[in-house]
Amino acid sequence: MAVFNMTDLRAALPRGQRLIGLDPGARIIGVALTDVSLMLASPYGSVKRGKLSAIAAEIMAIARREGAGGLVVGLPLSMDGSLGPAAQAARDWAMALSDATGLPVALWDERLSSAAVNRAMIREADLTRKKRAAAVDAAAAAYTLQGALDATRMLNI
Numbered sequence: 001m002a003v004f005n006m007t008d009l010r011a012a013l014p015r016g017q018r019l020i021g022l023d024p025g026a027r028i029i030g031v032a033l034t035d036v037s038l039m040l041a042s043p044y045g046s047v048k049r050g051k052l053s054a055i056a057a058e059i060m061a062i063a064r065r066e067g068a069g070g071l072v073v074g075l076p077l078s079m080d081g082s083l084g085p086a087a088q089a090a091r092d093w094a095m096a097l098s099d100a101t102g103l104p105v106a107l108w109d110e111r112l113s114s115a116a117v118n119r120a121m122i123r124e125a126d127l128t129r130k131k132r133a134a135a136v137d138a139a140a141a142a143y144t145l146q147g148a149l150d151a152t153r154m155l156n157i
C-alpha cells in the first residue's frame with residue numbers, strides 16, 4: 001500500500017470507517033481508534049513489539065473487529081522538524097506494516113506526545129509512574145491521532 005498524507009487518507013476512507021492510530025515505541029505500540037465520524041480519537045490498548053507479521057495480524061484483527069480502514073502512525077520528527085534516524089525507522093516500519101496489512105497509512109508528527117500525556121496524567125489523574133506507564137502508550141497514540149483529525153477536519157466537511 002502507499003503512504004498517504006492525512007488529508008488524502010481521510011478523503012479516500014469509505015464513509016463510516018474508522019482510523020487506527022499507532023504510537024510505535026521500542027517495546028510497546030500504543031493503539032488508538034477514532035469514532036466512525038472521525039471526530040474523536042480514544043485510547044484503545046497496546047500491542048507488544050515483535051515480529052512484523054504478528055503485529056500485522058493483531059492490527060488486522062482490530063481493524064476487522066472495529067471497522068477500521070486506515071492507519072495513522074506517529075512520526076517522531078526531530079525538534080527542528082527534520083527526519084532523523086527515529087523518524088526514518090518509523091516511516092519504514094509504517095510502510096512495511098501497510099504492506100503487511102493492506103491498509104493505507106498516513107504519518108503524523110508525534111513530537112512530545114508522550115511528554116504531553118505524562119504531564120496531563122500527573123496533573124489531572126495523579127497517577128503513579130507505574131500506573132502511568134501502562135496507559136501512556138495508548139494515550140499517546142490517541143493524542144497524536146486526535147491532532148491529525150483536528151488538523152484535517154475542516155478540509156473534509
